[in-house]
Amino acid sequence: MEYIAHIRESDKKVQTVEEHLLAAKELAETYGEKIGVKHITGLAALLHDLGKYTSAFRNYVLEAVNNPDHPPKRGSVDHSTAGGKLLFKMFHSGKASPHKALLAEIVGNAIISHHSYLQDFISPEMDLKYLNRVDSKEIDEFETAKENFFEKVMSPTRFSSYVNQAEIELKNFIMKDASKTLTHKMMFLTKYIFSALIDADRTNTRLFEENKPEKEQFSVSKLFNQYYEKLLLTLDSYKENSSANARINRLRSEMSEQCDAFAxxxxxxxxxxxxxxxxxxxxxxxxxxxxxxxxxxxxxxxxxxxxxxxxxxxxxxxxxxxxxxxxxxxxxxVVEDADENDEQQDGIMSVQQRLKLAKDNxxxxxxxxxxxxxxxxxxxxxxxxxxxxxxxxxxxxxxxxxxxxxxxxxxxxxxxxxxxxxxxxxxxxxxxxxxxxxxxxxxxxxxxxxxxxxxGLDNVIDAFKRVEIVDRATDETFNTEKLANFIEKRMTEVSSVLVILNTKGVVKKLYEHLNSNDNNINIFHLSTSMCAAHRNQILEEVRHCLDAGKKVICVSTQLIEAGVDVSFECVIRSLAGLDSIAQAAGRCNRHGEKETGFVYVINHEEENLSRLPEIKKGKETSKRIFIDLKNTPSIYNGNVLSIQAMEKYFKEFYTAFDANLDYNVPSLQKNMVEMLTTDPNNYSYVRAYCSNTKKKYPLFLSSSFYTAAEKFRVIDDKTTSVIVPFGKGNDVIAELSSNATIEDLSKLMKKAQQYTINLYSQELGKLERNGGIISLFDGKILALKEGAYDHEFGLNVENDSELDFLSI
Missing domain, CATH: 3.40.50.300 (P-loop containing nucleotide triphosphate hydrolases)
Incomplete structure (x- = not known):
């Protein structure tokens, strides 16, 4: 019998289980070899689809391909558990080697999870999710799958030798970094194995589906050498520039050469x-x-x-x-990855499978x-x-x-x-x-x-000083009208002003207030409600006006303050962390065009920071340092942005958040560091399990992978990426609406990056109610309708904008 891993959509050609497992193993080995775990990652790939060596899976795939309008029932075949079960039964019972048992846990978890996400070894409910799958769950035709594997893929003798090599790699890995616990080391190793397995599986499946070999690997070292030569030519050309001997340019050149030597x-x-x-x-x-x-x-x-x-x-x-x-x-x-279990779609090509296989690694x-x-x-x-x-x-x-x-x-x-x-x-x-x-x-x-x-960092900082920080925050506050008047007064003395405020609401309000005045000033607005291409266009217009010597006011959220190469004569920064103030100062007199530029730090009374605790605490900490300087001008080397002031700021800032540096999860009364790295003997979930069941904890590892990942958000509110109808974003949306191939999807997802914004859940909900959302690929990709994107402010949750720049 020919056992099926996948059936190609275009010509119905079969990829056998043996072909897929061995090809995925080769790929996974190359990924693991980079950190000395070639056989461990190879073992995961070798066994990940063991459950496809059954007549049940073969019949399932054939039925799905032959009857696309009436596919078999979801959940009817479990093919991802078998590989983990094999490892557990062979190496996690009786008098098995502790290292082999540990190997069974980390590799087995990656295998059983490759259609979802790493399972909890123990959950908050004290459920042993991994163990339930590999030990308790009955798998039909498990013995048949095992026999087929040893007959068609790798003999028992070779397999035993392969596992021995993996065990040696595991021992070597454990010996590194004595400061970390076993659970801590295995947490990262498990994630690495999972990464290698996912990429190997998807890459091989994509290559089979596209029916073409992977492009030959070129020499990265040779490419980097070419890049290096081009960069040096560019840097040399700067030295020939008439301003090359300017003090700042000489310093830039010196620091660049120090980086070269340090490399x-x-x-x-x-x-x-x-x-x-x-x-x-x-x-x-x-x-x-x-x-x-x-x-x-x-x-x-x-x-x-x-x-x-x-x-x-x-x-x-x-x-x-x-x-x-x-x-x-x-x-x-661009693709919403909700981590649904897609096991029942494996082997056949579906909307979700095409998205999953698109190159995104x-x-x-x-x-x-x-x-x-x-x-x-x-x-x-x-x-x-x-x-x-x-x-x-x-x-x-x-x-x-x-x-x-x-x-x-x-x-x-x-x-x-x-x-x-x-x-x-x-x-x-x-x-x-x-x-x-x-x-x-x-x-x-x-x-x-x-x-x-x-x-000589202190000397370098002094030499780069191009601005004076003016404290207008400790003794007074500003509202929108007062700030607008202050800006207009500055504009009588300079030709350009950048205003950076802490919230999108006050930015928009100030912009509209300034725009209502009948003056001959170019006024611009920037915020994260705009997609990247839109912001780039605005920034280009700003630079053009600045270069032409036109009068310019730009009102922005903090997105402009870090790394954006633009230089204003004057900057006004709403009080925030010292690091933010320093970055804002970098947009003033950036290239030393004048002897001194002025950065005014103000306290905006209309900003609501109740949902922005880090900005709020940074603001309070910075204010104390400004007061220190006011009372004792020589403190912090007399400079609010000195190394001494920054050190004081960050220590106070982190101390204030000390209880939350490990990513607290209030609903569980735990933090993520604890959930992922605590050894079983010290983990409260394990102690509760032992107390409740009167049993010894049966595993070496206790990381709650799935629960921790489910609770993790880099920012507090979950956001969803949507593609916007700005410029070529319209073309992307149109092409995604068609039946794109995997190769086309890979290109489109890369192209779409410039035309996405992130929506908070309440924004997404309002847009859905107002009919502003287009759903593509069964809701896996979302886009805005034309009325939900505004040419001045970007996102418009009311869905009543008129776009007048669709040809851009």
Whole structure:
């Protein structure tokens, strides 16, 4: 009998189970080899579809293909449990080796979860979800599947030898980093195995469905060498510029050369504290390209706090490297990955399967993405996120504006970076003008010795001082009208003013107030309610007006303050954290056009920060430091943005949130660090299980993977990505409405990144009530109708806008 893994949609050709398992194993081995666990990841792929070696699954697939209008009942065949059950029965009973039993748990969990998400070893209800699947659940034709596997795929002798190799790898992995508990190490290893399995399974299935071989792998090292040469040519051309000898440009050049020299050091976690406007993007790229060549890194990943920085930095890098193909911008997940169990759709091609198989795994040399996406890879529910994890190994990761790590995620962020450094041979660069005290918290970041790349940092900061910070926040408050009058007064002295406020509501209100006046000033509005392409267009108009010497006022949320290369004569910043004030100052007199620019810090009384606790606490902490300086002008080296002031700020800030740095889950009275890394002997769920059942806990591991992922949100409110009808976003929506192939979907999802915004649940609900949502691919992809997007403000939940720029 021919056992079926998949049937190709186009010509009904069969991929046998043996073909799929062995091909997936080869792919998974290449992913695991990067961190020395080749046989462990290979074992997961080898057994993941063992349950397809049954007549029940064969009949299920044939019935689904032959009767598409009347498919078999969902849930009628379970094919993902068998592989985990085999490992458990062979290596987790009797006098089995403890390491083999542990191997059965971590690999088995990945296998049984490959159509959903990693299962809890123990849940809040003290349910042993993993054990229930691999031990208690009866699987029809299990013995038949097992016999077929050993006959057709790998003999028992070879299999035993293969498992022995995996056991050796596991022992070696455990021996690393004595400071971490076994559960902590296995938590990250399980996630890595799961990532490798998901990607191997989907990649092989996609290649079979597309009926063409994978493109030949080119030499990344050779590509990085070409990039490096192009970057040096660009930097040399800057030196020939007439302003090359200007003080700031000389400093930028010196710091860039320091990055080049530092790249020769071994991989580790380092800091790059280049002041705002110091050429951080190219300096960090120079480090990354040289280090990647010297230490055989496979990719360079930029992680930034806001999508605005992605757009600008990626464009800058593309221009220099002259490559549109090998640079990916990943803003958000266009496909809504609700992590539904799609096991019953495996083997046949459906809407969901096409979306699942579309290439979305970060397998490109240079990636620009956000902090949200980075943290989602490690901790969020959904196989689409975690699929990318293994591609962060053997990489250079550059965290731009690292001070923007959300407070509840600090410990999770630190632990992820420690794993990438210690186990994954990745080098990490923390870039910011305001380094946060990430080694001050309990779960410390394992920063390398002497980590700072820039020498004489105090002198560099002084040399880069281009602005004066004016405190207008400690003694008075501003409302919209008073602020508008203040701006208009400034506009009699300067030609450009940037205003950055803390909430979208006050930004919109101020913009409308200023726009109601009959003056000859170009007034612009920016917020995250606009898609990336829309914001880019506005920023280009702003730059054009600034370059032409026209009068400009730009009113924005904080999205403009980090990394956007734009320079205003005057900046007004609503009181917030010192790091935000420093970043806002970087948009003033950015290139030293004048002797001194002025940054006014004001206290806006109309901002409602009740749902923004981090901004609220940052504002309070900064205000205390401003008062200190007012009372004692020599304190903090006389500068509110000095290293001493920043250190004081971050220590106070993190101390205030000390109880929430480990990602608290109030509904469970637990935190995520505890749920994922606590050893069974110390885990309250395990103690409760033993107390209630009067039994010994039967497993080595206790991580509550599924529960933790289900509760994880980088931001408090869950958001949903939607594609907007702005410019070419209309074309994307139209093409997604057609019956696109997997290859087309891969391209469309990449293209759609520029035309998405994220909706909070209440916004999505209102749009649905107002008829502003288009549902594509059975609701897996959402788009806005034309009336739900406004040419001035972006999102319009009322769905009554008139778009007048559809041809842009």
């Amino acid at each position: 020769e050091k071994p991989s580790g976690i380092y800091t790059l504290s280049i002041p705002t406007g110091g050429g951080k993007t190219f300096a960090s790229l120079r480090y990354a390209l040289k280090h990647a060549q010297l230490y055989n890194k496979k990719r360079i990943i930029y992680i930034v706090p806001f999508t605005t920085i992605i757009e600008q930095n990626a464009e800058e890098v593309r221009k220099v490297l002259q490559d549109d193909v090998n640079i990916l911008e990943h803003h958000s997940n 970060w397998d490109v040399p240079i990636i620009f993405t956000t902090m949200v996406q980075f943290l989602n890879v490690f901790y969020a529910k959904g196989s689409r996120n975690i699929r990318r994890l293994h591609n962060m190994s053997e990489a250079v990761l550059i965290f731009d504006e690292v001070q923007k790590v959300p407070v509840p995620c600090i410990s999770l962020f630190n632990e992820a970076l420690n794993f990438l450094k210690t186990y994954c041979h990745s080098s990490i660069l923390l870039c910011t003008a305001t380094q946060p005290a990430l080694n001050y918290v309990e779960h410390q970041l394992q920063v390398s010795p002497n980590p700072e790349i820039i020498r």
